[in-house]
Amino acid sequence: MTELPSDNAIDTPTDGAEGAGGAPERSRHFIEQLIDEHIAQGRWGTAGDPTVVKTRFPPEPNGFLHVGHAKSIWLNFSLAEQYGGSCNLRFDDTNPLKEDDLFVRSIVNDVRWLGFRWDGCDETGADPLAGVKFASDYFRRMHDWAIELIEKGLAYVDEQSSEDVRKQRGTLTEPGQASPFRDRKPEESRERFEAMVRGDVPDGGAVLRAKIDMASPNMNLRDPVMYRVLNAPHHRTGSDWHVYPMYDWAHGLEDSIEGVTNSICTLEFEAHRPLYDWFIDAINRGRSDPEKIHHPQQTEFARLSLSYTHMSKRYMRQLVEEGRVSGWDDPRMVTVAGMRRRGVTPEALRAMCAEGGATKFNALVDFGRLENAVRDDLNKRAPRRMCVIRPLKVTITNWGEYGDAGRVEMMTAVNNPEDEGAGTREVPFGGTLYIERDDFMEDAPKKFFRLKPGGEVRLRYGYWITCHEVVKDGAGEVVELKCTYDPQTKGGDAPPADAEGNVRKVKGTLHWVEASTAAPVEVRLFDRLYTAERPGKATGDHLDDLNPDSLEIVEGALLEPNWRTTEVERSSGTGAFADGIERFQFERQGYFCVDPDSKDGLLVFNRTVTLKDSWAKAAKGEGGR
RNA sequence: UGGGGUAUAGCUUAAUGGUAAAGCUUUAGUUUUUGGUACUAAAUAAUACAAGUUCGAAUCUUGUUACUCCAGCCA
Numbered sequence: 001m002t003e004l005p006s007d008n009a010i011d012t013p014t015d016g017a018e019g020a021g022g023a024p025e026r027s028r029h030f031i032e033q034l035i036d037e038h039i040a041q042g043r044w045g046t047a048g049d050p051t052v053v054k055t056r057f058p059p060e061p062n063g064f065l066h067v068g069h070a071k072s073i074w075l076n077f078s079l080a081e082q083y084g085g086s087c088n089l090r091f092d093d094t095n096p097l098k099e100d101d102l103f104v105r106s107i108v109n110d111v112r113w114l115g116f117r118w119d120g121c122d123e124t125g126a127d128p129l130a131g132v133k134f135a136s137d138y139f140r141r142m143h144d145w146a147i148e149l150i151e152k153g154l155a156y157v158d159e160q161s162s163e164d165v166r167k168q169r170g171t172l173t174e175p176g177q178a179s180p181f182r183d184r185k186p187e188e189s190r191e192r193f194e195a196m197v198r199g200d201v202p203d204g205g206a207v208l209r210a211k212i213d214m215a216s217p218n219m220n221l222r223d224p225v226m227y228r229v230l231n232a233p234h235h236r237t238g239s240d241w242h243v244y245p246m247y248d249w250a251h252g253l254e255d256s257i258e259g260v261t262n263s264i265c266t267l268e269f270e271a272h273r274p275l276y277d278w279f280i281d282a283i284n285r286g287r288s289d290p291e292k293i294h295h296p297q298q299t300e301f302a303r304l305s306l307s308y309t310h311m312s313k314r315y316m317r318q319l320v321e322e323g324r325v326s327g328w329d330d331p332r333m334v335t336v337a338g339m340r341r342r343g344v345t346p347e348a349l350r351a352m353c354a355e356g357g358a359t360k361f362n363a364l365v366d367f368g369r370l371e372n373a374v375r376d377d378l379n380k381r382a383p384r385r386m387c388v389i390r391p392l393k394v395t396i397t398n399w400g401e402y403g404d405a406g407r408v409e410m411m412t413a414v415n416n417p418e419d420e421g422a423g424t425r426e427v428p429f430g431g432t433l434y435i436e437r438d439d440f441m442e443d444a445p446k447k448f449f450r451l452k453p454g455g456e457v458r459l460r461y462g463y464w465i466t467c468h469e470v471v472k473d474g475a476g477e478v479v480e481l482k483c484t485y486d487p488q489t490k491g492g493d494a495p496p497a498d499a500e501g502n503v504r505k506v507k508g509t510l511h512w513v514e515a516s517t518a519a520p521v522e523v524r525l526f527d528r529l530y531t532a533e534r535p536g537k538a539t540g541d542h543l544d545d546l547n548p549d550s551l552e553i554v555e556g557a558l559l560e561p562n563w564r565t566t567e568v569e570r571s572s573g574t575g576a577f578a579d580g581i582e583r584f585q586f587e588r589q590g591y592f593c594v595d596p597d598s599k600d601g602l603l604v605f606n607r608t609v610t611l612k613d614s615w616a617k618a619a620k621g622e623g624g625r
Numbered sequence: 626u627g628g629g630g631u632a633u634a635g636c637u638u639a640a641u642g643g644u645a646a647a648g649c650u651u652u653a654g655u656u657u658u659u660g661g662u663a664c665u666a667a668a669u670a671a672u673a674c675a676a677g678u679u680c681g682a683a684u685c686u687u688g689u690u691a692c693u694c695c696a697g698c699c700a
Binding site for chain 1: 629697
């Protein structure tokens with residue numbers, strides 16, 4: 001399984017730790033409490049000192065970022081921000097065989113999109129790599145320290161095959177055995193190591209190992225490999241090196257070099273901590289205090305797991321390679337790229353991360369939390385529009401009685417009820433309309449508030465209409481509704497009271513579009529990729545739990561004209577998305593965004609998430625009715 | 626079966642020897658031109674188990690159980 005580095009940090013000022021009055025609004029998670037202690041002790045400096053918290057997000061550039069990484073990113077960056085420190089973005093590029101420059105670009109882009117700025121980052125984004133650190137920048141220093149360890153008799157070159165090394169490692173219950181090369185002279189190891197570095201040793205011909213304890217109950221301490229021979233070019237250092245450091249040797253040193261105070265990582269590295277401590281201590285052995293290198297404090301937290309998804313790189317790759325999804329940025333994928341294309345906002349992602357905080361408990365967070373976070377954010381900021389996804393024709397039979405039968409009247413619609421400043425827009429209404437197929441039932445249950453034969457509903461911002469006739473095709477399918485409208489209900493307002501003072505009421509309000517002006521669009525409706533909370537748990541194969549209905553493409557949807565986000569909306573904050581993605585709430589249906597597949601002739605909208613739908617829930621409870 | 630880690634309500638998280646709390650979920654209601662949002666209320670429900678220390682234990686100790694990570698020249 002691939003790694004998942006540490007993660008995120010705090011976050012928005014609104015959920016910050018303390019108000020001016022002093023009382024904390026939220027409890028502090030264990031890493032914050034730990035840092036509080038460090039500050040109280042003056043461990044890395046005094047409060048307010050920028051060195052007091054230094055973190056880093058250390059991905060390997062060998063794949064795409066996903067929600068799990070987002071959590072790590074949030075943790076690291078928010079901690080730095082909260083304490084006035086800083087956070088590095090550093091690539092752990094110690095394995096040239098698996099890494100690629102392509103991934104560093106996408107990762108840099110994703111971190112920026114999430115809204116975080118690393119130490120030395122170019123605010124404008126003109127130089128995307130500004131301030132970005134690479135483990136490979138430190139290869140020379142690591143090499144020199146390795147030589148030191150060899151000379152101190154703390155490391156040796158082992159020239160056995162990897163199979164022999166594995167056999168000697170022992171098992172979980174049996175100690176390992178010493179390599180025949182373990183006690184060779186430092187000069188000899190040094191000579192062999194230099195040969196490895198020069199490229200005089202074939203791949204797999206030798207490794208440099210730390211001399212620790214072959215009998216340790218902690219497998220990581222049984223003389224771990226520090227360097228292996230890889231006669232391969234590196235995406236940054238070219239052919240400079242023929243040996244590359246192992247993660248365990250390199251990682252702690254990178255943190256040390258960068259002055260990282262809190263090396264935040266996931267739980268599985270807990271058993272590696274003694275090794276990282278050993279390496280630093282080994283380098284510092286025999287050095288005077290001022291010569292000693294910095295010793296970071298590693299702290300482990302539980303990675304984020306979301307139900308109905310899987311964070312495994314292997315599984316994701318399989319989905320992509322087998323064509324189960326359209327790519328790494330398929331909107332159903334929980335990659336950062338996928339979620340972005342789905343329409344998820346970085347603000348929602350950050351809010352979800354902050355909600356859970358940091359713990360050591362391996363929790364399974366409900367996928368609904370992500371959906372809630374998205375609804376929460378988009379409810380406040382998404383401009384409203386009307387889009388009929390599965391159209392049913394409605395003819396207003398008395399439209400001609402109150403004016404030209406071919407006329408179109410402009411109705412005023414509110415752009416965002418949560419944001420008065422977002423203003424209004426004009427939506428055309430006419431004698432031929434479309435409503436949602438699901439909003440009509442010929443044989444409706446009592447609690448169905450929408451349109452039924454003889455029933456009256458409000459068309460939002462339009463008029464009230466009453467259904468008088470249902471037109472069916474040869475197959476018995478409803479193809480058209482003949483309705484009348486009440487000209488006294490313009491804008492959707494209730495008609496004046498009658499002579500006795502009774503006001504007519506209507507329970508249902510529907511969205512609609514006018515036939516001659518509506519824009520045909522393609523709508524992609526996404527559902528969860530898997531049907532099981534823990535995909536693959538039951539059968540061992542995640543493909544068994546794939547949701548066959550995770551994508552539905554609807555081609556004949558109809559969107560109101562002039563749907564583009566307006567300047568008035570943007571300046572009020574509604575529809576002002578920093579990433580430039582156009583997002584909307586299609587009234588009564590959900591949040592949608594424009595997909596990059598859109599062309600001039602064909603607009604494509606992705607459904608990010610539905611609105612909560614208590615009717616659907618109730619109807620389902622009644623067995624489909 | 627060696628070592629490390631974790632365990633509080635359906636889910637996620639608080640409580641740091643002194644009344645087990647909150648959010649989400651659920652249910653009911655109010656408002657509403659989105660069966661959305663907001664607001665109100667209710668509900669039920671938890672310290673994995675067992676001992677010990679203590680006036681008092683979710684918290685400290687010991688044991689047990691369950692889950693999880695570790696035997697790459699991956700990260």
